[in-house]
Amino acid sequence: MSAPTRAEVVAVAVAEAFRGDGEILANPIGTIPMIGGRLAKATFEPYLLMTDGEGLLIENIMPVGVENPEKVIAAWNPYRSMFDIVWNGPRHVMMGATQIDQYGNQNIAMLGGTIAQPKTQLLGFRGAPGNTINNKTSYFVPNHSTKSFVAHVDVVSGIGYDKAAKLGAHAARFHCLPRVVSNLGVFDFETPDHRMRLRSAHPGVSIDVIVAATGFELEIPNGCPETRLPTDAELQLIRDVIDPNSWREQELPNPS
Amino acid sequence: MAAPDKRVTFDEIVGEIDDGMTVGIGGWGSRRKPMALVRALLRSPVKDLTIVSYGGPDVGMLCRADKVAKVVYAFVSLDSIPLEPHFRNARQRGAVATTELDEGMFLLGLQAAAWRVPFLPTRVGLGSDVLANPDLKLVTSPYGEQEQLVAMPALELDVALVHMHRGDQGGNGQFLNVDPYFDDLMCSAATKSFMSVERIVATEDFLKEGSVHTLRINRLMVSGVIETPNGAHFTDCPPDYARDEAFQKEYAASAKSDEAWDAFRAKYLDVSEADYQKAVTS
Structure with a gap:
């Protein structure tokens, strides 16, 4: 078995974000998040329910980026039913973030300018406000830099812990941001005031590199560990079953 | 059997849409959009519309053609091309007003209008x-x-435009893909609703096409129906056809310059629906 690539380390870090979730809808968005989520289901979280990327919930471990994959269909889940799950609660979504700040506020809507005339129009709010106020929301950021990890997001799409705190404990009782996974490391908000903390640095990435690529003060625990390496069994699942065409290496090329 | 005949023409549909109206457009992103009806709007002189949409190329095209005063949306995307280039240009020029919502809030707004609560x-x-x-x-x-x-x-609509796979002449509508999207809510939220369909079938033939669960739109929701084969082109309309990715790229490239848009418009939009279909299938 050849050495794991950065994309494979990251996929395992994504899988770890779903550890302990039990029987909920794991809803990672994007190629590597989907690989990681399916890896979690294939190994330590077998009762996760996952989508086919569209309107079906499936029970088998479906490969990513393969034409007409086999699907063991468990349930019909058109968009309207997805909102039923989001608002009911048993879901952990992993979204992207164009910008994220130290409390986990996320922006995918627009950059610069004003709401009336943004400098750069992005996707829109999509489902971020509803996700973050209703169920677990983690983030995947494949391009960690001071442009993506920022002191202040231009627009709050998904709400962070400071915004949630202002709403009060009752209103924000379902708000939970378990994890942020980037190409450089793994982060969480397990600090007294829920500021972002480095949970682990990926092998080969120094803490100095992470600090320099982050536009706010990151909590760095003493003796911060390295992100764990994939096991041989995990590598085999990723390479042979979940992503046989290696789409992961395109989404996150191995650092040279 | 007594059922009304609600078949209408493009001109009759466009004739119901006045300047300044609020128009809801069904589908999702670049999926099962009523593009033939959007193209009919583009050929008409109507302007200053408020467009309410889970947005795709419908929003981009109408913005580019200066038909739009305001867009109410949660996203505007071509799916395989994440950012809709014409919509981006319109936003970055400050050319359209907007109400930007969460996807689920959008659903609730349609539902409130459909249920007639504020x-x-x-x-x-x-x-x-x-x-x-x-x-x-x-x-x-x-x-x-x-x-x-x-x-x-409530997102109250003057007119809703949706595209379904099959319909009958009374205005009952059937979807045959996995997701009905929110087309039935769009219709119920609107004063008048127009449904294009891939094919008009006899009512008694609906169940040859799909199960009873696919009969999502009933004729109480629909003012007029029109048969527009390939009418969702170039958006995704399985099982009848998939998104025309090559054409979508050509459409996206038309955002690069005024000249590119003018050429796209002359070739595909300043022509009848029949000529459009000839141009895209030749």
């Missing part, structure tokens, strides 16, 4: 910059902890 409560939006919009207000629950919730206002 708003529906939700916690969606709390803490986020969706609420930077002064038109969105909070409401206090009269029950329990008396928590504050967002009062998502």
Whole structure:
């Protein structure tokens, strides 16, 4: 078995974000998040329910980026039913973030300018406000830099812990941001005031590199560990079953 | 059997849409969009529309053609091309007003209009910059902890435009892909609704096409129906056809310059639907 690539380390870090979730809808968005989520289901979280990327919930471990994959269909889940799950609660979504700040506020809507005339129009709010106020929301950021990890997001799409705190404990009782996974490391908000903390640095990435690529003060625990390496069994699942065409290496090329 | 005949022409549909109206467009992103009806709007002189849409190329094209005063949306995307280039250009020029919502708030707004209530409560939006919009207000629950919730206002539509796979001449509509999207809600939220379909079939033949569960739109929701084969082109309309990715790329490339748009428009939009279909299938 050849050495794991950065994309494979990251996929395992994504899988770890779903550890302990039990029987909920794991809803990672994007190629590597989907690989990681399916890896979690294939190994330590077998009762996760996952989508086919569209309107079906499936029970088998479906490969990513393969034409007409086999699907063991468990349930019909058109968009309207997805909102039923989001608002009911048993879901952990992993979204992207164009910008994220130290409390986990996320922006995918627009950059610069004003709401009336943004400098750069992005996707829109999509489902971020509803996700973050209703169920677990983690983030995947494949391009960690001071442009993506920022002191202040231009627009709050998904709400962070400071915004949630202002709403009060009752209103924000379902708000939970378990994890942020980037190409450089793994982060969480397990600090007294829920500021972002480095949970682990990926092998080969120094803490100095992470600090320099982050536009706010990151909590760095003493003796911060390295992100764990994939096991041989995990590598085999990723390479042979979940992503046989290696789409992961395109989404996150191995650092040279 | 007595059922009305609601078959209409493009001209009759466009004749119902006046300047300044609020028009809801069904589908989702670049999926099962009523593009033949959008193209009919593009050929008409109508302007200053408010477009309410889970947005795709419908929004981009109408913005580019200066038909739009305002867009109400949660996203505008071509799916395989994540950012809709014409919509981006319009936003970055400040050319259209907007109400940007969460995807679920959008659903609640349509549902409120369909149920004829002024708003529906939700916690969606709390803490986020969706609420930077002064038109969105909070409401206090009269029950329990008396928590504050967002009062998502009804998205009342003058006209809804949707595209279904099959319909009958009375206006019953059937979807044959996995997701019905929100087309039935769009219709119920509107004063008048027009449904294009891939094929008009006899009512008694619906169940040869799909199960009873696919009969999502009933004729109470629909003012007029029109048969437009390949009418969702170039958006995704399985099982009848997939998205025309090559054409979508050509469409996206038309955002690069005025000349590119003029050429695209002359070739594909300043022509009849029949000539459009000839141009894209040749």
